[in-house]
Amino acid sequence: MPKLTIETINPKVVEAKYAVRGAVPIRAGEIKKDMQIHPEKYPFDSLIMSNIGNPHALMQKPLSFHREVLSLVSSPFLLEKEEILKGHFSPESIKRAKDFMASIPVGTGAYTNSKGFEFVRKHVAEYIEERDGFPANPENIYLTDGASAGVKNILQLIASPGDGVMIPIPQYPLYSATLSLLGAKQIDYFLDEDDCWGIKKEELLRSYAAADTTIRALCVINPGNPVGAVLVKKDIEDIISFCHEKGILLMADEVYQINCYKEEKPFISFKKTLCEMERDGRIPKGEVELVSFHSVSKGIIGECGLRGGYMEVVNIDEEVLAQVYKMASVSLCPNTTGQLVVDLMIHPPTEPETRAIYDKEVSELFMSLKRRAKKVGESLTGVEGIHLNPVEGAMYAFPRIDIPEKAVAEAKKRGVAPDVMYCLDMLEEVGVCTVPGSGFGQRPGTFHVRFSFLPLEEVFDSFMDRVIGFHKKFLAKWK
Amino acid sequence: MPKLTIETINPKVVEAKYAVRGAVPIRAGEIKKDMQIHPEKYPFDSLIMSNIGNPHALMQKPLSFHREVLSLVSSPFLLEKEEILKGHFSPESIKRAKDFMASIPVGTGAYTNSKGFEFVRKHVAEYIEERDGFPANPENIYLTDGASAGVKNILQLIASPGDGVMIPIPQYPLYSATLSLLGAKQIDYFLDEDDCWGIKKEELLRSYAAADTTIRALCVINPGNPVGAVLVKKDIEDIISFCHEKGILLMADEVYQINCYKEEKPFISFKKTLCEMERDGRIPKGEVELVSFHSVSKGIIGECGLRGGYMEVVNIDEEVLAQVYKMASVSLCPNTTGQLVVDLMIHPPTEPETRAIYDKEVSELFMSLKRRAKKVGESLTGVEGIHLNPVEGAMYAFPRIDIPEKAVAEAKKRGVAPDVMYCLDMLEEVGVCTVPGSGFGQRPGTFHVRFSFLPLEEVFDSFMDRVIGFHKKFLAKWK
Numbered sequence: 001m002p003k004l005t006i007e008t009i010n011p012k013v014v015e016a017k018y019a020v021r022g023a024v025p026i027r028a029g030e031i032k033k034d035m036q037i038h039p040e041k042y043p044f045d046s047l048i049m050s051n052i053g054n055p056h057a058l059m060q061k062p063l064s065f066h067r068e069v070l071s072l073v074s075s076p077f078l079l080e081k082e083e084i085l086k087g088h089f090s091p092e093s094i095k096r097a098k099d100f101m102a103s104i105p106v107g108t109g110a111y112t113n114s115k116g117f118e119f120v121r122k123h124v125a126e127y128i129e130e131r132d133g134f135p136a137n138p139e140n141i142y143l144t145d146g147a148s149a150g151v152k153n154i155l156q157l158i159a160s161p162g163d164g165v166m167i168p169i170p171q172y173p174l175y176s177a178t179l180s181l182l183g184a185k186q187i188d189y190f191l192d193e194d195d196c197w198g199i200k201k202e203e204l205l206r207s208y209a210a211a212d213t214t215i216r217a218l219c220v221i222n223p224g225n226p227v228g229a230v231l232v233k234k235d236i237e238d239i240i241s242f243c244h245e246k247g248i249l250l251m252a253d254e255v256y257q258i259n260c261y262k263e264e265k266p267f268i269s270f271k272k273t274l275c276e277m278e279r280d281g282r283i284p285k286g287e288v289e290l291v292s293f294h295s296v297s298k299g300i301i302g303e304c305g306l307r308g309g310y311m312e313v314v315n316i317d318e319e320v321l322a323q324v325y326k327m328a329s330v331s332l333c334p335n336t337t338g339q340l341v342v343d344l345m346i347h348p349p350t351e352p353e354t355r356a357i358y359d360k361e362v363s364e365l366f367m368s369l370k371r372r373a374k375k376v377g378e379s380l381t382g383v384e385g386i387h388l389n390p391v392e393g394a395m396y397a398f399p400r401i402d403i404p405e406k407a408v409a410e411a412k413k414r415g416v417a418p419d420v421m422y423c424l425d426m427l428e429e430v431g432v433c434t435v436p437g438s439g440f441g442q443r444p445g446t447f448h449v450r451f452s453f454l455p456l457e458e459v460f461d462s463f464m465d466r467v468i469g470f471h472k473k474f475l476a477k478w479k
Numbered sequence: 480m481p482k483l484t485i486e487t488i489n490p491k492v493v494e495a496k497y498a499v500r501g502a503v504p505i506r507a508g509e510i511k512k513d514m515q516i517h518p519e520k521y522p523f524d525s526l527i528m529s530n531i532g533n534p535h536a537l538m539q540k541p542l543s544f545h546r547e548v549l550s551l552v553s554s555p556f557l558l559e560k561e562e563i564l565k566g567h568f569s570p571e572s573i574k575r576a577k578d579f580m581a582s583i584p585v586g587t588g589a590y591t592n593s594k595g596f597e598f599v600r601k602h603v604a605e606y607i608e609e610r611d612g613f614p615a616n617p618e619n620i621y622l623t624d625g626a627s628a629g630v631k632n633i634l635q636l637i638a639s640p641g642d643g644v645m646i647p648i649p650q651y652p653l654y655s656a657t658l659s660l661l662g663a664k665q666i667d668y669f670l671d672e673d674d675c676w677g678i679k680k681e682e683l684l685r686s687y688a689a690a691d692t693t694i695r696a697l698c699v700i701n702p703g704n705p706v707g708a709v710l711v712k713k714d715i716e717d718i719i720s721f722c723h724e725k726g727i728l729l730m731a732d733e734v735y736q737i738n739c740y741k742e743e744k745p746f747i748s749f750k751k752t753l754c755e756m757e758r759d760g761r762i763p764k765g766e767v768e769l770v771s772f773h774s775v776s777k778g779i780i781g782e783c784g785l786r787g788g789y790m791e792v793v794n795i796d797e798e799v800l801a802q803v804y805k806m807a808s809v810s811l812c813p814n815t816t817g818q819l820v821v822d823l824m825i826h827p828p829t830e831p832e833t834r835a836i837y838d839k840e841v842s843e844l845f846m847s848l849k850r851r852a853k854k855v856g857e858s859l860t861g862v863e864g865i866h867l868n869p870v871e872g873a874m875y876a877f878p879r880i881d882i883p884e885k886a887v888a889e890a891k892k893r894g895v896a897p898d899v900m901y902c903l904d905m906l907e908e909v910g911v912c913t914v915p916g917s918g919f920g921q922r923p924g925t926f927h928v929r930f931s932f933l934p935l936e937e938v939f940d941s942f943m944d945r946v947i948g949f950h951k952k953f954l955a956k957w958k
Contacts, residue, residue, distance in 0.1 A: 002796040003726040004768055010639045010661075013802050021593060021808040029592075056588035067554045074549040084563050109535035111776075111783040113508075114500060145624060145786070148810050156660065160489045161640070177809045181635065247482040289483055297590075304590040305815035307624070317481040323492050329500040330656045331627050332776075336784035337816040 016180035018173050019439025023416075024423045025051050028433040044431030048463050050451040051433045053225075053395040055302030058454045060365065063301055065093055065358045066344045070337060072097035073108060092354035100340060108336040114329040116143025116310070117336075120343040124310050127346035132272035140313045142324065143342060145334045146304075147255045147295040150311035152178050153327050154291050157320070158216045158249055159184035166207055166218040168199070170398065170440035170448065172225045172253070187211040189218075190443060193400065196389050197229035201238040208246060217249035218242070223256040223267065223393030226440045226450040228373075230265040230393040236273045237282075244288045252292045255309075256394040258299035261370045265392050271314060290314040296341045298395065300365045308338030308345075369395070372453040372460055379464040385475050395452045398437070401471070403447045407478035419447040425474060430466035495659035497652050498918020502895075503902045504530050507912040523910030527942050529930040530912045532704075532874040534781030537933045539844065542780055544572055544837045545823045549816060551576035552587060571833035579819060587815040593807040595622025595789070596815075599822040603789050606825035611751035619792045621803065622821060624813045625783075626734045626774035629790035631657050632806050633770050636799070637695045637728055638663035645686055645697040647678070649877065649919035649927070651704045651732070666690045668697075669922060672879065675868050676708035680717040687725060696728035697721070702735040702746065702872030705919045705929040707852075709744040709872040715752045716761075723767045731771040734788075735873040737778035740849045744871050750793060769793040775820045777874065779844045787817030787824075848874070851932040851939055858943040864954050874931045877916070880950070882926045886957035898926040904953060909945035 006014060032047055039045070049057060056062065068089045072078050078085070079101065085094050101107070103119040115121065121141040128136035144150035151174055159165055161183035167175045169188045179186045189207035191197040199220065208215060220239055222231040243250040252270040260267045271292055277283040296308035313321060328334075348362075349355045376397045380388045385402035403411075403418045411421040419436035426432050426449075437448025455463045485493060511526055518524070528536060535541065547568045551557050557564070558580065564573050580586070582598040594600065600620040607615035623629035630653055638644055640662035646654045648667045658665045668686035670676040678699070687694060699718055701710040722729040731749040739746045750771055756762040775787035792800060807813075827841075828834045855876045859867045864881035882890075882897045890900040898915035905911050905928075916927025934942040 002768060002794065002799070004637060004728060004799045005796055006798045006802070009636055009799055009802065012639070013636055013806060016805065016809070018805050018808050021805075052590065054590045056585050057590065059585060060588075062586065062588045064554075064556075070553040071550040071557065074553060075543075075546045077543075078550065078567070081567060084567060088557070088560060088563060106535050106538060107541065107784075109539075109541045109782045109784050111531065111533045111536065145814065146811065152810075157488055157492055158483060160491070161662070174809060181806075181809075183640070249483060289481060303588045305587050305812065307812075307814035315481065317484055319485045320481070320483045320488055323485070323488060326495065326497055326500075327492060327660075329497050330495070330653060330660075331631075332625065333784065333786075335624065335786035335814040335817060338814060 012181050012183055016177040017439070018177045019435055020052055020173060022435075022439060023420060024427060024435060025049075025433055027424065028427055031427070031431075042431065043429065044466070047431045047433060048455055048459070048466070049433045050453075050455060050463070051435045053298060053452050053454065054304050055395075055454050056304065059456055060302055060454070062303065063358065063361050065090060065349055065354060066301065066303070066341060068093035069096045069100065069344060070340065073100050073340060076101050076107065090349070090354040090357060092349035092351040095351070096344070096349070108340070112333045112336060112339065114325055114333055115141070116334055116339050120339050123343050123347045124312075128271065128312060132269055132275065134272060134275035136312065142311050142313070142328060143334045143339045144309045144311060145307040145338060146297055147253065147293040147309040147311075148174055149331075149334065150293050150309060151175070151251070151253065153324060154251060154311070155179065155184070156182060157324060157327065162213055164211045164213040164215040166204070166215060168219065168221060168224075170226050170437060170442055171219070172221060173439060175219050176441070185211070185213050187215060188441065191224070191227060191229075193389065193443070196392070197224055197227040199231065199235045199239060201242060204239070204242045215246065215248050217251050219251045219253065220270075221253040222270075223259055225253075225256065225394050226396050226398045226435070227389070228391045228394045228396045228398055229389060230260050230262070230267065232265070233268055233273065236268055236270060237277065240270065240274050240277060240283065240288055244283055250288060250290045252290065254292050255295040255298045257294065259369065259395060260393045261373045262390070262392050267393070271312065274314065286315050289316055291316070296338065296345050299345065300362050300369075301341075301345055303341050306338045306341050307335055308341040310342055368457055369453075372457065375460060375464065376453045379468060383468055383471065386471060391453070395454055396450050397453060398448050398450045401447045401449055402475070404475065404478040407474070410478070419449060422447065422474065423449055426467070426470045429473070430470045432463065432466050432470070491660050491662055495656040496918070497656045498914055499531055499652060501914070501918060502899060503906055503914060504528075504912055506903060507906055510906070510910070521910065522908065523945070526910045526912060527934050527938070527945070528912045529932075529934060529942070530914045532777060532931050532933065533783050534874075534933050535783065538935055539781055539933070541782060542837065542840050544569060544828055544833060545780065545782070545820060547572035548576045548579065548823060549819065552579050552819065555580055555586065569828070569833040569836060571828035571830040574830070575823070575828070587819070591812045591815060591818065593804055593812055594620070595813055595818050599818050602822050602826045603791075607750065607791060611748055611754065613751060613754035615750075615791060621790050621792070621807060622813045622818050623788045623790060624786040624817055625776055626732065626772040626788040626790075627653055628810075628813065629770075629772050629788060630654070630730070630732065632803060633730060633790070634658065634663070635661060636803060636806065641692055643690045643692040643694040645683070645694060647698065647700060647703075649705050649916065649921055650698070651700060652918060654698050655920070664690070664692050666694060667920065670703070670706060670708075672868065672922070675871070676703055676706040678710065678714045678718060680721060683718070683721045694725065694727050696730050698730045698732065699749070700732040701749075702738055704732075704735065704873050705875050705877045705914070706868070707870045707873045707875045707877055708868060709739050709741070709746065711744070712747055712752065715747055715749060716756065719749065719753055719756060719762065719767055723762055729767060729769045731769065733771050734774040734777045736773065738848065738874060739872045740852045741869070741871050746872070750791065753793065765794050768795055770795070775817065775824050778824065779841050779848075780820075780824055782820050785817045785820050786814055787820040789821055847936055848932075851936065854939060854943065855932045858947060862947055862950065865950060870932070874933055875929050876932060877927055877929045880926045880928055881954075883954065883957040886953070889957070898928060901926065901953065902928055905946070905949045908952070909949045911942065911945050911949070
């Protein structure tokens with residue numbers, strides 16, 4: 001008899017849920033393997049993995065500039081071989097790689113400072129200053145292995161067992177899972193589905209008042225995951241005021257800041273808005289504590305596998321920051337490749353030849369994402385039993401699905417949630433892997449499904465056809 | 480007034496200690512910066528950072544084969560340019576990069592399976608089979624961001640608040656810090672300093688009996704960190720029997736498995752020993768639960784910055800493994816560069832030209848480490864007030880230091896532990912950064928210091944002279 005069983009291990013681990021890689025994707029993995037041996041068993045010739053924001057997995061190409069620099073930094077001897085460099089690497093790739101090596105003469109194989117390379121943090125601060133028009137301090141930048149590592153570090157810092165942290169519903173399950181693991185309480189505030197998934201101050205007040213514990217922080221995701229919405233300035237200001245009134249930390253997950261597709265709804269950072277409110281005297285200076293997260297996994301570059309990210313801490317006590325540093329130190333340092341990609345992401349080339357290639361690649365990717373966001377909206381709008389808010393940002397559509405009574409009863413019989421049954425059936429029937437709304441949280445009695453709009457344009461129409469075709473059959477079957 | 484203060488944040492975070500990047504290295508960082516402006520203020524012309532096992536930071540070079548493959552995989556277009564490849568990349572670097580790209584057609588920019596690339600896990604299993612002569616299952620291999628991420632995952636899995644985990648004293652503070660963060664109890668067992676830092680079963684039994692809580696696991700580090708000792712087979716067998724008798728998980732940190740410098744004391748893995756004991760009927764099959772950890776940060780390659788590692792789980796319940804998978808999923812996946820370096824580390828080149836270069840680089844590095852290990856022993860043996868066990872493995876010497884009464888009284892006045900004062904004074908007087916024994920744990924009333932023997936050979940004599948010179952002055956001053 002094993003001594004470690006589901007009954008004897010840490011119950012907080014067992015309680016934690018993470019549906020983005022849960023039952024539906026796990027079943028998709030089984031099908032993928034089985035299809036190689038028994039393709040005839042399946043009524044589709046390929047699986048479409050739209051369960052996760054993982055662009056390269058769907059054959060999106062990396063940006064050449066970034067990868068050229070990484071190649072040169074991995075083997076610095078290349079920088080001395082004119083015959084290799086000439087004609088194969090763009091001028092600024094070479095220059096940037098040389099700059100990197102000048103900043104880190106020991107190369108990428110050493111542990112760095114627990115906060116990451118100093119020169120990268122300096123560039124991140126410059127990026128934020130340029131983006132927002134307000135000062136940023138490199139000492140307040142912490143490089144991380146993707147945004148997830150930063151979020152986990154800060155939640156662990158502030159939340160003792162029993163403490164409450166406000167998170168949006170629906171939310172990205174990193175938040176709920178981490179709070180479960182910490183034994184902290186998830187305090188739900190609901191996004192307003194009837195108003196483009198906006199955030200209303202009354203709802204924040206209701207959520208706060210209903211909590212029966214000390215609230216330590218409020219988490220917000222903008223642009224939204226899974227909802228694909230972009231917050232308006234008024235909502236951002238209300239959230240800042242709310243955190244100020246309640247004296248709680250504001251954690252702003254802004255990893256989709258580049259992924260905004262509607263001109264009338266641009267990305268506005270929490271840092272910038274806070275600085276404006278401080279400048280205008282609407283909020284006293286230094287009183288709102290803010291941590292903002294960014295990542296190389298999203299945006300246009302989608303370098304998920306390289307695990308790079310950063311967080312900016314604002315108005316946080318120095319003694320507390322020493323604790324953030326110590327916790328980062330227990331993991332020694334973020335990986336150096338990810339650190340350099342952060343630098344490359346926020347510090348594009350300026351030399352004309354390199355920039356021309358870079359701009360072409362970036363603009364093609366961005367325009368394509370924008371077209372796909374639009375197409376998702378157009379395809380699903382008007383389909384019976386599907387209710388979709390405008391797709392404004394991030395990489396996801398999160399439609400509400402009408403699931404007929406009979407299907408709900410059938411799901412109960414099968415022992416799964418109705419939206420899980422919907423997603424499992426979609427996977428089995430048309431080979432599209434999605435995530436059920438219950439994996440993110442949704443208002444009781446409503447059902448949603450999240451799928452990324454990352455499948456490439458050459459297969460996008462067929463992807464939408466599969467989704468809608470399945471939906472119509474599902475509705476007809478259970479009506 | 481900030482709301483987040485040292486009093487209001489998670490007290491477990493405040494309690495956690497991590498001296499490897501604690502007061503002494505932090506002061507070293509300040510000196511390093513200040514020296515650039517005021518070199519005249521310091522009685523040394525360079526700092527020697529021997530506080531951490533970070534070979535590249537001390538100018539050790541990466542292995543060419545590994546870095547060539549990484550360069551090619553970062554920019555796969557290079558693989559089509561014969562004129563670049565020829566004469567600049569070794570034949571097997573090219574072949575291996577092509578093999579990698581065939582295994583991962585989407586490249587390194589996508590999230591991988593939460594356990595890491597399947598083909599790498601297969602190679603790791605083959606490596607373990609060859610090392611031990613017993614089967615290993617790729618499904619039981621989990622790739623991780625360095626060994627630390629694996630250790631944290633498993634400790635979180637098994638230890639609820641209040642649970643006990645046995646750890647060696649002295650230990651690497653990853654263990655104590657993680658247990659603090661989990662609210663679990665560190666149950667000390669002492670290594671036997673009088674017998675080459677061996678592990679005695681009586682001491683394990685004493686430690687277990689003295690604990691006032693449920694013990695979930697025993698952690699062991701072999702070769703030892705900070706002690707630099709290699710365990711003999713009898714100790715390994717005793718530890719396995721002990722874990723079997725008590726029904727607790729065995730966590731074996733084997734990241735220094737390549738770093739054994741004495742022929743009469745080779746590395747013996749816990750997995751191999753367990754398999755032998757099972758085969759010989761000394762332990763029933765399948766009853767000892769074991770997790771073993773390895774890393775790309777140590778060994779000969781020392782690729783600390785790339786953050787690669789793996790763990791092998793043995794005899795662990797399938798349902799429990801599903802929880803390990805889920806926890807890995809919350810962080811999405813280990814970074815892909817680190818994953819590929821794991822493959823390169825355990826799967827050396829076989830093509831003759833590439834292998835010749837590889838062997839030369841590896842053997843030079845290994846022989847140099849071996850010489851430095853020997854030199855540390857020879858230099859410190861016989862020095863008054865220094866007691867050093869044979870330096871057999873890992874990258875560290877951990878001598879016991881006699882600190883005179885008067886110095887102990889002075890440290891009390893300064894409000895620091897006597898060994899912290901010793902290390903701080905060494906840093907200020909001779910510019911050598913080390914870690915005090917109190918950062919790892921030591922028998923009450925004894926004092927130690929850990930330093931790596933990684934400074935390059937051209938500065939090694941001067942390094943030892945600085946350490947011994949300081950020590951003699953310190954002793955004379957406080958006698």
